[in-house]
Amino acid sequence: MNAREEILNRLRTALGPAPTAPRVPREYRVDDALDGPARIDLLVDRLVDYKAEVTRCRPDEVAASVATALAGVTRLVAPAETPESWLSAYPGKVVTDGPQPLSVAELDGAGAVLTGCAVAIAETGTIVLDGGPAQGRRALTLVPDHHVCVVTSDQVAGGVPAGLRRLTPTRPLTFISGPSATSDIELNRVEGVHGPRRLHVIVVEPG
Amino acid sequence: MRIALFLTCVNDLLYPDTGKAVVRLLERLGHEVDFPESQTCCGQMHANSGYRAEAVPLVRGFVDTFDRYDAVVAPSGSCVAMVRESYPRLVPAAAGVATRTYELSELLVDVLGVTDVGAVFPHRVTYHPTCHGLRMLRLGDKPLRLLRAVEGLDLVPLPGAEECCGFGGTFAMKNADVSTAMLADKCTAICDTGAEVIAAADNSCLAHIGGGLSRRGAPVRVMHYAEILGGES
Amino acid sequence: MTLPHGTGHLAGSRPFPAAAHVELGKPQLRANLHKATHTIRNKRARVVEELPDWEQLRLAGSAIKANVMARLPELLVEFEAAATAAGAVVHWARDAAEACEVVTRLVRETGTDEVVKVKSMATQEIELNQALERAGISATETDLAELIVQLADDEPSHILVPAIHYNRSQIRDIFTERMGDAPAGLTDEPRVLAEAARLHLRRKFLSSKVAISGANFAIAETGTLVVLESEGNGRMCLTLPETLISVVGVEKLLPSFSDLEVFLQLLPRSSTGERMNPYTSTWTGVTAGDGPQNVHIVLVDNGRSATLADEVGRQALHCIRCSACLNVCPVYERVGGHAYQSVYPGPIGAILSPQMTGIEANKTLPFASTLCGACYDVCPVRINIPEVLVHLRQAAVDSRRDKPSAERTAMKAMAWVMGDRRRYARALRAARRGTVPLERVLRRRTVRHLPWPMSAWTASRDAPLPAPESFRDWWRRTR
């Protein structure tokens, strides 16, 4: 018998002839109780609490906010479909990933990366990237030491269930909650290990 | 109300004063107390140590003794937890009496609806919530409410109160070193409060704590809280 | 059909009390553990309190896991089909040795002799690093705490924070002495230590061809794997190399993606005491142009089916390895993880290790608890650890039914006495009579030294003597 068959057999034996699967009570909160502005306030509060930098702006201020967030950055990585309207005020050099993918060395040599996101979750201060428009492949937001992420108000979900329900399970997802951190030394959280040590979130509120 | 006292074996042999205090207290509140003499031990030590077969006859004995009462009270969170949590699994016929068996503070606060039992105890007291009372019976602050209502009693909080004292029945013997390390921290916390008395709802834990305090020569008395509530006035 | 037990790092040679005795003699360890466990307890309590529906989440989490166990064979087949359709290659391993063989072969096929690893309990359990080393493959642990332990040539002592037994200055010393490229003048500032680890591993990350991971969850419906982490070393391993090999215990399944909405709330708050851990990655097979293009998944039994066979004990398989139970355990806090001699320490280890190995190899672990219940209270999936401990104590005692034992004789004698009120009353009086002379000599009601086996008590505690009159005698006399 091969390993697969044997393991499946073992598990069937262990369970006996009629295992009962209990019903799952789902009485936890699922709906977003908060309205849009309250969600944004909560998101900002939680992001700041976990040491992300946050800028709030109106739709017509995105380019200026991006440029300010990137002050001092001379080489910026951006995914292929980054809206020109985000970049118009940024004076440095933009290196675009694609059609030829950037090498790891090129990513490592950039001062920052600018992306959008798929969803943000207010209650946990999380942004989720799924490789969709203006997000690019996963390495882009990992290797550069500074990640600037534009979140629009319609992307903000209140809690984890509401956030997850907006996502496509089979896309490669990255949930980001604050800059890279560790709790490995005396169980205290310290920011800044292997992932980007600076996370700057630009929250675009309705105009 | 006619209430049966389940004293527990440890109290019968080592701490009869706790039983006397419970009787005095309930009679003072106008209730009739019965001590059915066929009672022995709840079987907790056996069941928790891997001797279920030896525990089952003791469970049956408990049911035979107490099933005819409306309410059974025991001055031990641990034994009541055994009766309420484990009995129905060991002996299905115990399910009924298991729900009518109360730890003293449950009987007083939940069933009889009293918190001020009219006791006087002009001393500085700290209270250790023993694990089974705390996490299995969820006694919460019931014992504290009773103690706070005692005239003259100065209740001081015990830091790290919810941490186990390290008794754990046979654990105290089988893992004596770890038990002792836990006890040391508990004794230090108790001494640091400056209390004259450490009270709890379980004399077995108190035997362990008291043994540690007396070994280090600490001037702290251990007392079951029933003895404070039902003290001779 | 008998269900074989697990092998690998699941048991040691010493009984728990003996191992604990050694650990208790290390004051620095005690101080480090006390500080760390109390820090994390408080953090956890704060973020759990924030959620008004924490208990509902626990109930859902517990039921989802029970559901998974009942449907495990069919869910595994579903997972395999979905992952394969998405471009992953699924392998199966009956035990630790087979899992190591599979992984070693997969690494060899890539032609490399260097791999980076993201912290995984499953690979520690199967002792993968040792197996790779024997095959001439060097594995670098990239999680900060794992790196510390690996550099120190030590063993992990905690599920989540394997180096919990070291404080910052000890970590500084380990880095200074053992990390070839440690910056000169390293301080013990955690930020500085984290920076040193970043520099040390960065080149490895950017050049590695093969990574090995575990998974926190495997989604049956979609074939998706999920890893939660903090530092970004996970993302490095899961994203940059060409080949990714994930070793996953069969119990890690969840039926569907939507179940994550429960576990992504339960796990981070219970483990690091954060609302959400910094990074969570999910991947489903291969994504063209993004991440590893060769994705392997090794599904491991290694004693899990044997554990599943026990109706009371199988709930141990619900564990999501948050380590909350370790952090609140008064026993763990005093002795640390090494005393348990298994990759799974603390309360969960005390119920999981003996089931995976069979009770014979771990017969003292179920007794390594006061049954205080703190673990059950915090467990995000409501594993009734005290219940399973008592159940396994029974198994330990039963396994020795045919051998003589002083304890059994005493237990039986006591049960016999207590089985009858007259015998019991006589015994109380006898106990009283036996100690009267002692009390006269001592002039008090406590005693400092008792012979074996009670010497285990009086080594550190005075023992009470029977009262002058038992309660039942008093009752008789006065009523």
Ligand code: SF4
């Ligand atoms: S048993 Fe529960 S509390 Fe302990 S590690 Fe597992 S999930 Fe966490």
